[in-house]
Amino acid sequence: MNREETLGWLAEVFEESPEYIQPERLRNDIPTWDSVGVLNLMAGIDEKFGVVLSDKEIRAMMKVDDILTLLEQKGKLK
């Protein structure tokens, strides 16, 4: 998956429109990025990319771009 495709997928994970889930969107502005959303995100990233996120990595994510950057750093985005 590339960045654009991953953004679309994250919109599904957070049950928001693709227009809303943009790289600079803050975690605090995504109501579904709560404790339930975190589990959805963790399970989704494990299933889609085979990446297990640590508690530290989860806590460090402040905006959508942080998710993309982390996946890039792990070599999971095209």
Next chain:
Amino acid sequence: MAITFTKAPILRAITSCVPSRCFDNMTDSTAFEREEVEKVVKMAGVKTRHLAADDECSSDLCVAAAQDVLRSLQWDPASVDALIMVTQSPDYFLPSTACVVQRRLGLSDACAAFDVGLGCSGYPYGIWLASMMLQCPGFRRVLVLHGETPTRFSDKGDRAVALLFGDAGSATALEAGPADTSGDSKWWFCLHTDGSGADDLILAGGGFRDRFPSDPRKSWVHMNGANVFNFTIKRVPALVEETVTSSGVSREQVDYFIFHQSNRFIMRHLLKKANLPEAKVPMTIGEFGSAGGPSVPLTMTRGGLERPADRDLKLMLLGYGVGLSWGSALVTLPPAAVLNHIQLERPAASSVT
């Protein structure tokens, strides 16, 4: 390495027991916004839960379950050689809950009785201990009681746990098998521990490390959801594989995989990772919530197992969680085994004397 087998005992009966008070998360929750409740219910899958009253303990649920087992098997209480009480919600620090229960059940003073302090992984451990004991001279009949009341140690305002937990007890009656050990008559066990995750699911106050905590939050269970999630996805699929590989029994030969009912969303994720069909993994979390380790025997009695009259069922029991601790038991459930489920209707008997 704690991968082992025992000569198969005979599983005679299991009774599960829940408190009579049933709480409907959607209609009875007042501590959270309806939208919040809907979200958690949808994700965790918990529609209803049975909650212990303030004077109801795991021992009360287990005693009722054990009395039902003794009655249905027509076992003389004096014929029980050992009682294992698996719980992390004991009546007291001392004496052991097993001793209190031994008296309440009218078991003989020649009966061994002791507690095992394990939670979500407790059932496979309890069955393993009983199976080993039944290989020893002098032990013919063992009762494994497993009960927890997590709603009594969870903060009602903590959304991560408040809508999730239910309470349950159980009693499992095992009897020594025939003397020959030929053929398929083995039960397999794989048992593990990783104490580095002890803080991830902890009730930090009240024990002797911090007997009277100044921070009231330490009186309630604390869960690091992300770490517990990572623990389960790392350990449980590997546990299934390890059990299959060590026993030589394939996934196809196992009739049901009985999971500790932790959270429907997480369980479904685990099934995918462990390559298990949903039809072989009964779920009771919707009706009873997560009742800790006793959710395993509860799912054996209430999981809608299809039981052919002409052959044993092969069951893989999987417990995982607090400790961190995890384990499996690969056991057989004969057609004649009595599976029963009851509700605790009567007031708790709380006095030792």
